[in-house]
Structures are given as C-alpha cells and as structure tokens.
Amino acid sequence: MAYKTIHFPFLFWPKKGMCDSDTYQSARRIISEKHGEMPTLIPDDFDMADFFKNTPDAILYYPIFSNAPGWWGELLGGQAKVCEKIILNKDCLLMVITKDQPSEVKDQNKLFVAEIFPTPGFFKKIAGIGVSVSDMLATESGTILALFLGKNQSKFQNFIESSGNFYLGCVGAY
Known part of the structure; x- marks a missing residue:
C-alpha cells in the first residue's frame, strides 16, 4: 500500500x-x-x-x-x-x-520489551529496580514476551541479560 x-x-x-x-x-x-x-x-x-x-x-x-x-x-x-x-x-x-525516538528527558518513562523465562521471584526482583510490567503475551515455545515500563534502560537491560533472558529493545518513551 x-x-x-x-x-x-x-x-x-x-x-x-x-x-x-x-x-x-x-x-x-x-x-x-x-x-x-x-x-x-x-x-x-x-x-x-x-x-x-x-x-x-x-x-x-x-x-x-x-x-x-x-x-x-x-x-x-x-x-x-x-x-x-x-x-x-x-x-x-x-x-x-x-518514526524517530523523541529526545530523551532524564525522568522520562520508557517502554522496554524482553523475552523472558519467568522464574520464582523474577517479578519481585524486577520491581526492585523500578520497573513494572505493562503487558505480557505467552508464546508457543513457553517464553513470555513482555512490555515493561521504567526509567533506566541500562539497568533494565543488565538485569534482563544477567537473569538469562533476552532484551529486545526500547519501543518508546513519554
């Protein structure tokens, strides 16, 4: 089209x-x-x-x-x-x-996407770094695609990757 x-x-x-x-x-x-x-x-x-x-x-x-x-x-x-x-x-x-990401403001909320294998305590730990879950979708492979809301992208990415999950990117900020 x-x-x-x-x-x-x-x-x-x-x-x-x-x-x-x-x-x-x-x-x-x-x-x-x-x-x-x-x-x-x-x-x-x-x-x-x-x-x-x-x-x-x-x-x-x-x-x-x-x-x-x-x-x-x-x-x-x-x-x-x-x-x-x-x-x-x-x-x-x-x-x-x-199309382009807006200029970042220090205290701006960001939307992060990750593919996760939830383990006991995962959501409690993620809340501890100042991130909340906005939406989740189960996949056929047993993982969950999740949309998170938080302010610190590097802290979130480090947590996700250190817990054996996959960081997929930031899809916005407001």
Whole structure:
C-alpha cells in the first residue's frame, strides 16, 4: 500500500473499534485541536514499518483498547516509537507514534520489551529496580514476551541479560 508523503497527523482506527463512535469522535477532536486539522484515517490493513518507511515524518495516533494485549509487537523492528499517550476514556488510550525516538528527558518513562523465562521471584526482583510490567503475551515455545515500563534502560537491560533472558529493545518513551 502506498502512502502520500505528508506531515499531517494520521489516525489508525480498527473497524472493530468503530462501534464506539464517541471514543472515535473524541480521538478525532483531540488530534484536530492539537494539529489544527482532522487526521487522515488509516485502513485496517496497514503495515506500520511500511507506513513509516513511506511517510517518515508522519505522526500516527494508534488507539489501544483495554482488551487488546500485544499491540506493541508492531513497534518492534519498525523504528516506530511511542512518544506520548493520551487517555481517551477508561477503556482506550491513544498512543502517539513517530518514526524517530523523541529526545530523551532524564525522568522520562520508557517502554522496554524482553523475552523472558519467568522464574520464582523474577517479578519481585524486577520491581526492585523500578520497573513494572505493562503487558505480557505467552508464546508457543513457553517464553513470555513482555512490555515493561521504567526509567533506566541500562539497568533494565543488565538485569534482563544477567537473569538469562533476552532484551529486545526500547519501543518508546513519554
């Protein structure tokens, strides 16, 4: 799928989320207030890596519904980074995604991804270094792909690797 090279905001809104028109309209209104124009709607069949390859300066607004685990998997390998999150309501967050990582601020929250083999005490130890679990997905191989929230990337990466797990990267900061 080819995209126009423009800098305007884009909104990905899945068809299954269209039934909640209040949340959809709220997202469009917030984006319009922020940019001075309505966002371009992205279809369901879009590929995030391809999208940012063709529109590197785009700002993508991506809704995360409370029953949608694993949304962040699309960010891996695509050079896409979460740079802000907007709470639309109790069931939906709007993630603001750009191609380049935003400039880092010392106390910025970061989103880390790791493939882990959970052992007794793992989650207690990870909490001890100031990191919390945001989302997890079980894999067929028995591992867990997990999204973590924390501030110190090197401390997190060292902990993950020293515990025999695999650090996969930072997918954003806000």
